[in-house]
Amino acid sequence: xxxxTLAAALLxxxxxxxxxxAASIDPALPDYQPVSGVSGNLKxxxxxxxxxxxxxxxEGYSAVYPNxxxxxxxxxxxxxxxxxxxxxxxxxxxSRPMKSNEIDDFEKKYGYKPTPIRSAIDALAVFxxxxxxxxxxxxxxxxxxxxxxxxxxxxxxxxxxxxxxxxGEWASQPISMYGRNSxxxxxxxxxxxxxxxxxxxxxxxxxxxxxxxxQGIASDKYGIGYSGVGYKTADVRSVPLAAAPGEPCYDATxxxxxxxxxxxxxxxxxxxxxxxxxxxxxxxxxxxxxxYSKQGQEAVVKDGYFPVSHxxxxxxxxIFGLK
Amino acid sequence: MSISVxxxxxxxxxxxxxxxxxxxxxxxxxxxxxxxxxxxWGLGGALALGILLILGFLTLIFWNGVTTFxxxxxxxxxxTDGSLVAGEPRRDDLYRVxxxxxxxxxxxxxxxxxxxxxxxxxxxxxxxxxxLYNEDFRWVPDFVVEKxxxxxxxxxxxxxxxxxFIGTIQKVTVNGQETDPAALGFAGIxxxxxxxxxxxxxxxxxxxxxxxxxxxEMEQIRLRLRRxxxxxxxxxxxxxxxxxQAEARMAVLQQDYARLAEQxxxxxxxxxxxxxxxxxxxxxxxxxxxxxxxxFYPANDMGLLQKAGVYFSRWGEFxxxxxxxxxxxxxxxxxxFGTVVMTLLMVVIVAPFGVITALYLRxxxxxxRLVSIVxxxxxxxxxxxxxxYGVFGVGFFAYTVGGSIDAIxxxxxxxxxxxxxxxxxxxxxxxxxxTVPVVIVASEEALAAVPRSMREGSLACGASKWQTIKHVVxxxxxxxxxxxxxxxxxxxxxxxAPLMLVGVVKLAPELPIDGFFPYVHLERSFMHxxxxxxxxxxxxxxxxxxxxxxxxxxxxxxxxxxMMNSSAIYIRNRLKKKFVNAHF
Numbered sequence: 001x002x003x004x005t006l007a008a009a010l011l012x013x014x015x016x017x018x019x020x021x022a023a024s025i026d027p028a029l030p031d032y033q034p035v036s037g038v039s040g041n042l043k044x045x046x047x048x049x050x051x052x053x054x055x056x057x058x059e060g061y062s063a064v065y066p067n068x069x070x071x072x073x074x075x076x077x078x079x080x081x082x083x084x085x086x087x088x089x090x091x092x093x094x095s096r097p098m099k100s101n102e103i104d105d106f107e108k109k110y111g112y113k114p115t116p117i118r119s120a121i122d123a124l125a126v127f128x129x130x131x132x133x134x135x136x137x138x139x140x141x142x143x144x145x146x147x148x149x150x151x152x153x154x155x156x157x158x159x160x161x162x163x164x165x166x167x168g169e170w171a172s173q174p175i176s177m178y179g180r181n182s183x184x185x186x187x188x189x190x191x192x193x194x195x196x197x198x199x200x201x202x203x204x205x206x207x208x209x210x211x212x213x214x215q216g217i218a219s220d221k222y223g224i225g226y227s228g229v230g231y232k233t234a235d236v237r238s239v240p241l242a243a244a245p246g247e248p249c250y251d252a253t254x255x256x257x258x259x260x261x262x263x264x265x266x267x268x269x270x271x272x273x274x275x276x277x278x279x280x281x282x283x284x285x286x287x288x289x290x291x292y293s294k295q296g297q298e299a300v301v302k303d304g305y306f307p308v309s310h311x312x313x314x315x316x317x318x319i320f321g322l323k
Numbered sequence: 324m325s326i327s328v329x330x331x332x333x334x335x336x337x338x339x340x341x342x343x344x345x346x347x348x349x350x351x352x353x354x355x356x357x358x359x360x361x362x363x364w365g366l367g368g369a370l371a372l373g374i375l376l377i378l379g380f381l382t383l384i385f386w387n388g389v390t391t392f393x394x395x396x397x398x399x400x401x402x403t404d405g406s407l408v409a410g411e412p413r414r415d416d417l418y419r420v421x422x423x424x425x426x427x428x429x430x431x432x433x434x435x436x437x438x439x440x441x442x443x444x445x446x447x448x449x450x451x452x453x454x455l456y457n458e459d460f461r462w463v464p465d466f467v468v469e470k471x472x473x474x475x476x477x478x479x480x481x482x483x484x485x486x487x488f489i490g491t492i493q494k495v496t497v498n499g500q501e502t503d504p505a506a507l508g509f510a511g512i513x514x515x516x517x518x519x520x521x522x523x524x525x526x527x528x529x530x531x532x533x534x535x536x537x538x539x540e541m542e543q544i545r546l547r548l549r550r551x552x553x554x555x556x557x558x559x560x561x562x563x564x565x566x567x568q569a570e571a572r573m574a575v576l577q578q579d580y581a582r583l584a585e586q587x588x589x590x591x592x593x594x595x596x597x598x599x600x601x602x603x604x605x606x607x608x609x610x611x612x613x614x615x616x617x618x619f620y621p622a623n624d625m626g627l628l629q630k631a632g633v634y635f636s637r638w639g640e641f642x643x644x645x646x647x648x649x650x651x652x653x654x655x656x657x658x659x660f661g662t663v664v665m666t667l668l669m670v671v672i673v674a675p676f677g678v679i680t681a682l683y684l685r686x687x688x689x690x691x692r693l694v695s696i697v698x699x700x701x702x703x704x705x706x707x708x709x710x711x712y713g714v715f716g717v718g719f720f721a722y723t724v725g726g727s728i729d730a731i732x733x734x735x736x737x738x739x740x741x742x743x744x745x746x747x748x749x750x751x752x753x754x755x756x757x758t759v760p761v762v763i764v765a766s767e768e769a770l771a772a773v774p775r776s777m778r779e780g781s782l783a784c785g786a787s788k789w790q791t792i793k794h795v796v797x798x799x800x801x802x803x804x805x806x807x808x809x810x811x812x813x814x815x816x817x818x819x820a821p822l823m824l825v826g827v828v829k830l831a832p833e834l835p836i837d838g839f840f841p842y843v844h845l846e847r848s849f850m851h852x853x854x855x856x857x858x859x860x861x862x863x864x865x866x867x868x869x870x871x872x873x874x875x876x877x878x879x880x881x882x883x884x885x886m887m888n889s890s891a892i893y894i895r896n897r898l899k900k901k902f903v904n905a906h907f
Contacts, residue, residue, distance in 0.1 A: 036580050039538035041739060043848075052864050055649035055830045066530040067538030071848045072830045074862070075823070086722075087737075088744045130462065133423045168422055209861040211869075218866075233867045234447055234460035302453075302485060303649070303864055 024254075025297045028310035032064065032293035039067035040283045043089045046073075046080030047185050048209055049228045050093035050268055053120065056299035061290050068283065077185025084273050085109055090284055092271040095122065095185030095228070096192075106273075115274045117316045118267040119291050121306040123252035124190060125229040125238040126264075127214060129221045134166060136249035138242045139263055142194045145175055145224065149198035161222065170222075178216040178225030179204040186210065190226050193264050230304025254306040268305065274320060285322055292317060381881075388878030391871040392637035394630050397477045397489055397622040398448065399604060401469040408463055409477060409489050409604035410448030411622070413867075417442045420464075432466045449868075451479075451487035452603050459486060460867050475624040480601065481617040483523075486648065486868070488611070490603040495613075499596040509621060515597065519613035522594045529587045537580050539839055544569045549735035641875065650829065650855065651863050655876060660834050661747070661827075661849035662883060666816045668751035668845075669758070673811055676755065677762025678804055684763070685770040686792055705760035713821030716753030721745050721825060725846075741846050745826030747835045748845035753825050754818060758811035765810065769803020770796060805895035809888055816884050819853035827854040829862070852880040 044054050051074030058070035073079075073089075080092030081102040098106075098114065106114050126142065128134060141164060143152030150157070158164060162171035179200060180187040187206075191197065207213045210227035217223040218235035229252045232238060240249035243263040250256040250263070257265035270291070274280055280288075290296045292313035300307045317323040395411040402408065420436055420443050428436075436443050445464040453459050480488040492504045495512055504512060548562070548569055555561045597613040617640070620633050644654030680701075688694045725742035733741040742748075773796050781791040819827070828848040835847045856876050863869040 034584075036577060036584070039542045043739075043744065048862060051829060051862055052649040058830055059647060059649070063530070065538070066532075067535045067542070069833045070830065071828045073828050073848075088740055090739065131418055131421060133421045169419070211863055211866045212861045215861070215866050230864050231866070232458070233865060234458065234462055235867070304457075 025294060025301065025307045026310045029292065029294045029297055029307075029313065032290050032295050034064050035282065035286065038065045038282050038286050040069075042068065042070045042091065042283060042287065044070065044072050044091040044093055044270075045075075045083035045089035046091070046093040046271075047077040047095040047268070048074040049077075049095040049122065049184070049186055050074065050119075050270070052230075053268070053299060053303045053305065054091075054093055056303055057287070057291060057296060060295055060299060061287055064290070065286070076181065076183030077188070078183040080271060081106060081114075084114055084271055087273075090273070091287070093119075094269045094271055095266070096189045097267075097269060098271060110273065110275070112274075112276055114271045115319060116269040116271050117288055117291065117320070118308060118312060119270050120268040120297075120300040121254070121257050121308060122266055122268050123229045123254075123257040123262050123306070124186065124193075124226055124264040124266060125232065125252040126224065126226050126241060127217050127232070127236040127238055128224050129217055130235055130237050131221060132161075132170075132237065134161075134164065134239055136240050136242055137164070138245050138247075139194055139196075140245060142241070143196060143198065146177055146179065146190075146200055146204060147195045147198040148201045149195075151196035151198035173222045176220050176223045177201065177204040178213045178220075178223055179206055180210070180213065180227070181206045181208055186227060189266055190264070193266075194226070228305065232304065257306055258309075272320075280320055280322070285320065288320055289317070289322055384874055384877050384881065387871065387874035391875050392634050392641070394479065394620060394622055394625065394633045396473055397479060399472045399474055399477065400448070400463055401472075402463070402467050403469050404467070407604040408448055408450060408461060410450035410461065411479075411489075413447045413449050413460065415444060415446040417444055418464075420466075428466065436466065449487075449489075451489040452609075454485045455603055455607055455609065459865055473623045475621065477604075477621070477623060478601075478619050479622045480611075480619040481652075482611060483615040483617055484648065486652065488601055488603070488609065490601045490609075493600040493602045493608055496596070496598045496600070512599070513619075516599075516613050516616050516619065519594060519597050519616075522590055523614035526587050526590050526594070529583055529590075533583050534580060534587075537576050537583070541573065541576055544572060546735050553734050642879075646830070649863065650859055651865065651869055651872065655850075655852070655855060655879070657831060657834060658850040658852045658855045658876075659879070659883065660836075661831070662816060662852045662880070663887075664835055665747055665751050665754070665822075665849060665851065666812060666887065668747065669754045669815045670808060670812055672751055672755040673758050673762055673815075674808055677759050677807065677811075678766050680759075681763050681766030681770060681804075682792065682797075685767050686788075686796070701760050701763050705764070709757055709818055710820045710824075712753050712757045713824035715756070716749055716821060716825040717745060720749040720752055725749065745824065745828075745848055746846040747826055747849045750822050750826040750849070753821050754815040757818065757821065758815050761811045761814065762804075762807045765807025766800065766804045769800035769807070772803060773799045802895050802899045805891060805898065809891045809895070812891060813884055813888055816887065817853060817880070819851065819857060822851055823854060827851045829854075829858050852876055852883065856880065 042058075044058075051072065054072045054074065058072060062068050062070060074093070077094040077096055080089070080094045081098060083089040084092040085106050092114070094116075097116070103113055126137060140152040140154045141158060144150055144154040144156065144158040145164075156163070159174055160171070161173050161175060163175075179190070182188075191200065205216065207216060207225075210231045213225040213227045214231050214233055214236055217225050218233065224239075229238060238252045240251045241263050242249045248261075250261045252262055256262035270288075272280075272284060272288070279285075292308070297307035314323055397409060398412055400408045419441050425433055425436065443464050443466055445462050447460055447462050449459060450456060450461050451459060476491050477489065478492060480490075482488055492512070495502045495504050495507055495515065497507075497515055507515070548565055551559075551562050551565050594612065594614050598610050599613050599616065600608055600610045602608045618633065618636060620629070625633075641654045642659070643656055645657060646655060647653035684694060684697065688697075721742075721744055725740070725744065725746075729737060729741050729743040777795055777799070778791055781795045782788070786794070826848050828850065831848045831850050833844075833847060835844050835849055836842060837844070856873055859869045859876065860866070860873040
C-alpha cells in the first residue's frame with residue numbers, strides 16, 4: 001500500500017534526472033522566509049532514524065529564530081505516541097506510520113487524530129560487509145533469512161550464504177543477522193514489508209541504534225542487517241533488492257525509492273498534535289514550513305535520506321492550513 | 324623470611340637439626356598452601372594484571388584522544404583506470420580478494436595476489452566532499468593504485484556545513500572582485516577568511532543575543548496575557564487592559580526587531596561578496612562563502628609550528644563551542660557544562676541527606692532490629708540497577724511531582740510542560756537517590772571510627788549531645804564523609820543509563836544557566852558527556868567519522884572526573900589538617 005502511495009504521490013509529480021551525486025532537491029521548493037516573533041520551546045521525542053535529521057533541522061531552525069529552543073530525544077518510534085499523548089513533546093518523529101491502537105489512544109485523550117507530515121523519504125537498505133559479493137536479494141529470500149515463520153512463501157530456511165547460491169569460502173558460512181530493537185520503527189517497518197508480518201528469528205542480534213547495526217556488519221564479514229540508507233559507511237555495501245523472484249533488482253537510490261521500484265522505501269513522518277478547529281501556533285507552524293523549504297530538504301540530503309517533492313510538501317502544508 | 328620463622332616455631336626443632344634431616348624439610352617445603360608463597364604470587368599477579376589493564380585502557384583512550392586533532396597529510400592516489408582519489412589515509416588492512424574481483428584483474432596482478440595466498444592490502448581514505456560524492460570514506464585496494472602523491476597545493480577545509488572539503492583553491496572573490504589566489508597567497512586568504520568569520524560571528528551575536536532578548540520579552544508578554552486570561556477569564560476588563568499595554572510594547576519590540584534584522588541583513592549582504600571557489604581532485608568546482616569556512620590549511624605544506632596551531636585551534640573549538648552537524652562536529656561546551664552542573668547539584672542534594680541519615684542511625688537511633696532492617700535496606704538500595712532509578716525518576720519526579728508543579732505554578736505554559744518533563748533538577752535528584760547509599764554507609768563508618776573516649780570527654784565537660792556531635796564527632800568524621808561524597812560524585816558523573824530517561828537529550832543548545840531571569844533554569848533538559856559518547860558512537864549518521872570524537876569525548880570525561888575528584892580530595896586533606904591542628 002505504501003509503495004503505491006509513494007509512487008502515486010511522487011512519481012506523478014517529480015521529474016528527477018539521473019543523479020550521479022547526492023540526491024537533488026526539487027527546485028520548486030521555496031527558500032525559507034523568516035517571520036518575526038517566533039520564540040519558545042519545542043521538544044521532539046521519537047524515532048532514532050530521524051534523530052540526526054531532527055538535530056539538523058533544529059540547528060537550522062534556531063539559526064533563523066535564535067530564541068527558539070529545541071530539544072531532541074530519539075529512542076525509537078514507539079516512544080513518540082506516548083510523548084505526544086502526554087504532551088511532553090510537540091513533535092513525534094516516526095519512521096513508520098502510527099498503528100491504529102496508538103491513534104485510538106491519542107483520539108481518546110484529545111478527540112481528534114494526530115496529523116503526520118511526510119518529511120523525507122528513506123530507502124530502508126539491506127547492508128552486507130564490503131567484501132561480500134552478493135548481487136541481489138529478493139524479499140522472499142530476506143524473509144527466509146530473518147524470519148522464522150517465512151510468510152513470504154519460501155519453503156526453505158536460509159541459514160548459510162551457500163543457501164543464497166554463493167560459492168567458495170562463502171558457501172559454508174552461516175549468515176549472521178543484525179537488526180533493530182522492537183521500539184524502533186525500522187524494526188516494525190521491516191517486519192511488515194520484508195517479513196510479510198512474520199516473526200523475527202531469535203538469532204537476530206538486536207541493536208540499540210541504526211549506526212550500531214552498521215558497525216556490527218562492518219566488523220563481521222558474514223553479517224547482514226537493515227537500517228536507513230543514510231547510515232551507510234565505507235565498510236558496508238547495500239544490496240540491490242527485488243520485490244519478487246524473477247523481477248529486476250533495484251539499488252537503494254533516490255530515483256528508485258521515489259519511483260517505487262525499490263521495494264522497501266518509506267516515508268519518514270513527524271506527528272503533530274493539531275486541533276483541526278484551531279490554527280497551528282506559529283512556533284510549530286514555522287517549523288513545518290522550514291522542513292518543507294529548500295533549506296529543510298537540504299538537511300535531508302545531508303543526512304543521507306531523500307528529499308520530498310514540492311507537490312507533496314504543498315499537500316501536507318494544506319492539511320495544516322499553512323498554504 | 325617470615326616463613327622460616329614460622330617453620331621454626333611450628334616444628335619446635337632447632338634449625339640446624341632441620342637442615343640435617345632433609346625429609347622433614349621437604350615435607351614443609353612441598354606444602355605450598357601452608358607456606359603462602361603461591362598465594363602471594365597470585366595476589367601480586369592479579370594486581371599487576373589489573374594495573375596493566377587499566378594502563379592499557381587509559382593509554383588507548385589517551386593516545387587516540389590526543390592524536391585526533393593533529394592535521395594529517397593528504398594523499399592523491401592515481402588509479403589504474405585513470406581516476407583520482409584525494410584524501411587522508413585513515414586505516415589499512417589485509418583482505419582476501421573475492422573470486423568475482425579476481426576475474427576482472429590482469430594476469431600479473433592476479434599472480435601477485437596468488438603469491439600472497441589470495442590476500443591484498445588496501446587503505447581507507449577520508450575523501451570528504453560529501454555534497455559531491457555522497458560518501459565520506461573510500462577503500463582503495465593496492466592493486467588498482469598507479470601512484471600515490473602528496474601535492475603541496477591540496478588544502479583541507481573544515482566547513483560550517485557538509486563536513487570537510489579536500490581539494491585545491493581555484494579562485495577567491497574579495498568584495499565582489501575575482502582575485503588570483505596566487506597573488507593573495509595563503510596568508511592573504513587566511514586574513515580574508517578570518518575577517519569573514521568575524522562578520523559571521525557578528526551576525527550570530529545579533530541573532531542570538533540581541534534578537535534573543537527581544538524574543539524573550541515577547542514570549543514573556545504572551546505568557547503574562549495567557550496567565551491573566553486563565554485567572555480572570557477571557558472577557559475580563561483586566562485582560563483587555565493588559566492586552567492594550569502588550570500591544571503597545573509589542574509594537575516597540577517589533578520595531579527593534581526590524582532594525583536588528585536589517586543590521587544582520589546588511590552584514591549578510593556584505594558577506595555574500597566574499598567567497599572562495601574550490602575544486603575537488605576530479606576537477607568539479609564548488610563555490611563556498613568564505614564565512615562558512617571554519618578553518619583551512621595546506622595539509623602537505625606545513626611546518627611543525629603550523630600543525631600545532633591547527634591542533635590547538637581545534638581543541639579550542641572543541642572545548643569552547645557548540646556542536647554542529649548533529650553533534651558530529653564543532654564543540655561540546657554544552658555537554659561539559661551540563662555534566663558539571665548536574666554533578667555539583669547532585670552533591671549538594673546528596674550530602675545533607677546522606678549525612679543526616681547516617682547521624683541519626685549511628686548517634687540517636689536505638690540499635691535494634693528496626694535499625695538493622697533500615698541498614699540492610701540501605702545496603703540493598705546500592706545494588707538496585709541504575710535504570711530502575713531512571714524509571715522511578717521519570718515516573719515520580721518528572722510526571723507526578725513535575726506535573727503537579729506545572730499545574731499549580733505554570734498553567735499558562737501548558738500543554739508545553741515546564742517541570743513535567745525530564746530536566747536537570749530531576750536528573751540530579753535521581754542520581755542523588757542512586758548515590759545516597761554510598762554516602763550513608765561511608766558516613767556511618769566514619770562516625771563509628773570516632774573514639775568513644777572523645778565523646779565521653781566532651782559529655783563530661785558538660786556539653787550536650789548535639790554540641791558533642793557538632794563540635795567533636797562531626798569534625799573528626801568529616802574526612803571519612805568526604806570520601807563517601809567523592810565516591811558518590813565519581814559514580815554520578817559517569818552514570819548515563821538513568822539520565823537518558825530523566826533529562827539528558829541529544830541536543831540542548833541552551834545552557835541551564837544563562838542571562839535571563841531567574842538565571843538558573845533547573846527545569847531545562849541538558850547535554851551530558853556520557854550520553855554524548857553514546858550518541859556520537861552509536862547514533863551518528865557516519866559512525867566512521869564519529870569514532871575519533873568518541874575517544875576525545877571519553878578522554879575529556881575522564882579528565883573532568885579526575886579534576887572533580889582531586890579537588891574534593893584536596894578539600895578533604897585540608898580538612899584533615901585543620902582538625903588535627905585544632906584539637907590535638
